[in-house]
Amino acid sequence: MADAEVEVNGGVVVYELIGPSDGEVVVITPGGRFGKDYGGVHELADGLAAGGKRVLLWDRPNCGRSDIQLFGRSESHMRAETLGLLLDELGIDRVVAAGGSGGARDMIVFTMLYPEKVRKLATWSIVGGTYSTMSLAGVYILNELRVIRSQGVEGIIKLGGASGFGWAGLCEANPRNADRLRAIGDEEFERVMTRWLDAFIPKPNEAIPGVPDFEFAQIAVPTLIIRGGEKDYDHPKRTSLEVHALIKGSRLVEPPWPEDAWEQAVRATTEGRGSLFDPWAQAVPTLLEFIDE
Structure with a gap:
């Protein structure tokens, strides 16, 4: 289908x-x-x-x-x-x-x-x-936190990166996404990314992040x-x-x-x-x- x-x-x-x-x-x-x-x-x-x-x-x-x-x-x-x-x-x-x-x-x-x-x-x-877990922190989270703190959501909307990971690409593929990010706002975006970052802090009791x-x-x-x-x-x-x-x-x-x-x-x-x-x-x-x- x-x-x-x-x-x-x-x-x-x-x-x-x-x-x-x-x-x-x-x-x-x-x-x-x-x-x-x-x-x-x-x-x-x-x-x-x-x-x-x-x-x-x-x-x-x-x-x-x-x-x-x-x-x-x-x-x-x-x-x-x-x-x-x-x-x-x-x-x-x-x-x-x-x-x-x-x-x-x-x-x-x-x-x-x-x-x-x-x-x-x-x-x-x-x-x-x-290595793998900390690498993903950089792939998924750290650039996002840097950008949201320095440029706000408008910076996130323009954030590219490796193929498949850029928010700019998500907004291009789906025009609703830019407005969805604006509705989420700087504070909530940073709050969620900070929480999600915890998954990629290597821990001795976590085989996978x-x-x-x-x-x-x-x-x-x-x-x-x-x-x-x-x-x-x-x-x-x-x-x-x-x-x-x-x-x-x-x-x-x-x-x-x-x-x-x-x-x-x-x-x-x-x-x-x-x-x-x-x-x-x-x-x-x-x-x-x-x-x-």
């Missing part, structure tokens, strides 16, 4: 459904502040749809063409709540929750908050560890974890092993892409030859086998 919109918690969410109408619904959640149309996402969705799945792609708040939203304990918690309400609006009872990179964190939190809505959980490229280890005990669904690459500094192997240890009964599998696939994708993207998530389509056979078991 073509893109559709639904209002959730006072903000519009853009989504689409791909694949047979009678297929089991699989939600794919990418990482960063990248939308559903970023390279590699549709390729993964098309592969799962060819395997008989009904794939839900969505622009999370602060991604793609959906409305900007600022609420919740962390950005991942906000997105998890948004997905729960989106599924209610669409009349979808249960899904297979699948996500990579920041989307892995979003889907882990979603499964914790809405266990009744998740039949299975699949994650890959999980962020964790000191903003999620205390004890909360993983809430996950009781079959879970697949694709191991992080040996050379993947943004999604380290160690973190996938820690998450595997924290989710009782989870299955850890070898990556279906090269150990340095992320670094290759970063290099290619920098050179204008591809997208960060291009390798993800290689996971289609692994994911279909897990879903169909």
Whole structure:
């Protein structure tokens, strides 16, 4: 189907459904502040749809063409709540929750908050560890705090940055967003960003940013974890092993892409030859086998 919109918690969410109408619904959640149309996402969705799945792609708040939203304990918690309400609006009872990179964190939190809505959980490229976590503080929060304190919301509206992360791009893709930021205002924007920053302060009891280890005990669904690459500094192997240890009964599998696939994708993207998530389509056979078991 073509893109559709639904209002959730006072903000519009853009989504689409791909694949047979009678297929089991699989939600794919990418990482960063990248939308559903970023390279590699549709390729993964098309592969799962060819395997008989009904794939839900969505622009999370602060991604793609959906409305900007600022609420919740962390950005991942906000997105998890948004997905729960989106599924209610669409009349979808249960899904297979699948996500990579920041989307892995979003889907882990979603499964914790809405266990009744998740039949299975699949994650890959999980962020964790000191370098990765502190790097994301810079990607998501620190520039925002500098700009809001020195230039106010008008500065945020013009704030660019790495592809997929700029508020200027969000305002260009969705003209409502500039006015939404003005309505939020300087004080509230700074207050929320300061709260969200806490998720990216490395803590000894958090394998992944903003999620205390004890909360993983809430996950009781079959879970697949694709191991992080040996050379993947943004999604380290160690973190996938820690998450595997924290989710009782989870299955850890070898990556279906090269150990340095992320670094290759970063290099290619920098050179204008591809997208960060291009390798993800290689996971289609692994994911279909897990879903169909």
